[in-house]
Amino acid sequence: MREPRRFDVVVIGGGNAALCAALAARERGASVLVLEKAPEPERGGNSLFTAGGFRFAHTGLEDLRKDVIPDLTPGEATSVEVAPYPEESFHDDLMRLTENLSDPDLADVLVTRSRPTVVWMRSHGVRWILMFGRQSFRVEGTHRFWGGLSVEAVGGGPGLVQALYARAQALGVEVRYATKATRLLLSDQGAIRGVVYRSLQGFGEITAGAVVLAAGGFEANPEWRTRYLGAGWELARVRGTRHNTGDGIRMALEVGAQPYGHWSGCHAVAWDANAPPFGDRRVGDLFQKHSYPLGLIVNLRGERFVDEGADFRNYTYAKYGREILKQPHRVAFQLFDQKVVALLREEYLIREVTKAEGPTIDALATKLEIDAEGLVRTVREFNAAVQPGEFNPAILDRKGTRGITPPKSNWALPLDTPPFVGYAVTCGITFTFGGLRVNTRAEVLDTEDRPIPGLYAAGELVGGLFYQNYPGGAGLMAGAVFGKLAGEHAAEYTTRAS
Numbered sequence: 001m002r003e004p005r006r007f008d009v010v011v012i013g014g015g016n017a018a019l020c021a022a023l024a025a026r027e028r029g030a031s032v033l034v035l036e037k038a039p040e041p042e043r044g045g046n047s048l049f050t051a052g053g054f055r056f057a058h059t060g061l062e063d064l065r066k067d068v069i070p071d072l073t074p075g076e077a078t079s080v081e082v083a084p085y086p087e088e089s090f091h092d093d094l095m096r097l098t099e100n101l102s103d104p105d106l107a108d109v110l111v112t113r114s115r116p117t118v119v120w121m122r123s124h125g126v127r128w129i130l131m132f133g134r135q136s137f138r139v140e141g142t143h144r145f146w147g148g149l150s151v152e153a154v155g156g157g158p159g160l161v162q163a164l165y166a167r168a169q170a171l172g173v174e175v176r177y178a179t180k181a182t183r184l185l186l187s188d189q190g191a192i193r194g195v196v197y198r199s200l201q202g203f204g205e206i207t208a209g210a211v212v213l214a215a216g217g218f219e220a221n222p223e224w225r226t227r228y229l230g231a232g233w234e235l236a237r238v239r240g241t242r243h244n245t246g247d248g249i250r251m252a253l254e255v256g257a258q259p260y261g262h263w264s265g266c267h268a269v270a271w272d273a274n275a276p277p278f279g280d281r282r283v284g285d286l287f288q289k290h291s292y293p294l295g296l297i298v299n300l301r302g303e304r305f306v307d308e309g310a311d312f313r314n315y316t317y318a319k320y321g322r323e324i325l326k327q328p329h330r331v332a333f334q335l336f337d338q339k340v341v342a343l344l345r346e347e348y349l350i351r352e353v354t355k356a357e358g359p360t361i362d363a364l365a366t367k368l369e370i371d372a373e374g375l376v377r378t379v380r381e382f383n384a385a386v387q388p389g390e391f392n393p394a395i396l397d398r399k400g401t402r403g404i405t406p407p408k409s410n411w412a413l414p415l416d417t418p419p420f421v422g423y424a425v426t427c428g429i430t431f432t433f434g435g436l437r438v439n440t441r442a443e444v445l446d447t448e449d450r451p452i453p454g455l456y457a458a459g460e461l462v463g464g465l466f467y468q469n470y471p472g473g474a475g476l477m478a479g480a481v482f483g484k485l486a487g488e489h490a491a492e493y494t495t496r497a498s
């Protein structure tokens with residue numbers, strides 16, 4: 001059934017990128033409809049499952065206090081150390097991690113618009129705080145932030161999503177839940193003219209001046225995972241929403257959009273071995289296990305297979321899920337001793353954790369069903385390879401190993417202080433890297449590099465930014481930056497065209 005009402009901008013998706021697009025379009029005076037495939041209690045996509053951490057360029061704590069976290073009291077500020085994170089550093093991190101493959105134009109937009117977009121979100125009711133718990137270590141009474149990521153939304157992902165929906169409602173954005181977009185409609189001239197959707201009442205058709213696609217990647221689609229990421233990926237656990245099945249990408253490809261980016265790549269992490277197949281909104285991201293730089297990671301044979309201390313966790317965690325998937329039975333174990341257990345992140349303390357403890361390495365191996373002989377040998381060789389030096393988790397301390405493969409390049413302490421603790425993890429997929437090609441106005445390009453008139457995209461389904469690896473906190477930031485751009489340009493286009 002074709003609805004009589006026309007919307008200037010229809011946004012497909014209900015996460016961070018979609019809501020930023022909706023707010024930006026509404027701010028420009030457009031009438032805006034958001035179609036969210038999930039029912040209302042499941043709204044918010046992967047954005048809801050996050051810690052709400054945003055990576056953006058700034059020049060240090062005083063800069064942040066101006067217009068991002070002005071509520072930090074002078075007393076609090078004296079015990080905090082946040083190193084400047086200039087645009088060049090953000091850009092260099094992105095390029096270093098993506099093997100220089102990140103699209104330079106898109107990377108430039110992400111970096112240069114990151115800080116202004118964070119301030120813009122604040123003007124729409126998103127409040128920011130420092131990520132004390134996850135991104136800082138207390139060193140001599142001072143909270144030292146590390147790894148270029150220091151700010152999160154108040155209330156984490158749920159707080160972020162709540163704030164964005166509240167603002168959308170206040171501005172008069174219409175949201176329809178349990179409404180799945182299925183097809184894009186083009187005019188004879190090849191411009192967007194509407195969307196076909198399916199709701200509980202059946203199929204319907206909406207006329208739209210422009211459409212913003214923000215429906216996430218294809219991480220929750222086991223068939224596409226196997227097809228594009230490779231054999232075995234159908235067995236990965238999905239960390240977030242079950243609704244991101246590649247619909248937005250498929251719909252765009254069907255009207256001639258250009259596939260772009262690292263289609264066989266994804267963000268995947270160490271995730272509790274007994275986590276459910278999809279994210280649990282109550283537990284959120286706490287199934288992740290991200291303190292491995294403080295210990296050792298081994299497989300069922302008791303063998304190490306990655307450099308746990310290659311870099312800050314923000315720069316290694318997104319690629320280590322793939323390494324875990326390659327191990328026997330897709331499991332690995334993170335091992336720690338009493339020298340570091342007090343430094344483990346909050347996610348190690350949840351009730352739903354797969355953990356064992358033992359007075360000896362042998363006993364721990366037996367409890368975790370790791371080959372005991374193999375593990376004892378690995379730990380003996382590792383301990384003997386640890387070099388002297390001062391351990392400092394807040395910096396790359398270069399306290400490494402010598403003579404073993406793989407090495408541990410930073411934070412190498414012998415595993416020698418019982419009781420020993422071990423956590424069983426598997427591969428949890430976060431989001432996929434391949435998607436659609438957009439230009440710096442967030443317009444979707446066709447296979448001849450021309451914008452498809454009236455079609456915009458933002459968030460996970462945009463390809464070209466992330467290859468091989470990813471700097472923590474860049475996903476939400478990219479979604480917000482390109483979401484805002486998509487909303488602005490969609491509103492401009494539709495008012496110009498009408």
Ligand SMILES: Cc1cc2nc3c(=O)[nH]c(=O)nc-3n(C[C@H](O)[C@H](O)[C@H](O)COP(=O)(O)OP(=O)(O)OC[C@H]3O[C@@H](n4cnc5c(N)ncnc54)[C@H](O)[C@@H]3O)c2cc1C
Binds near residue numbers: 017052244245460
């Ligand atoms: C556990 C976890 C923790 C994370 N932590 C962080 C973090 O701290 N910082 C960070 O930067 N990134 C983090 N990420 C990555 C981050 O979630 C994503 O980069 C970001 O949320 C993507 O936003 P999005 O709006 O593109 O997608 P989503 O938020 O996933 O939204 C996609 C939306 O599209 C909807 N949808 C799908 N198909 C259709 C359809 N056919 N019709 C209508 N709607 C549709 C979905 O229901 C959903 O609402 C994390 C991810 C997970 C899973």
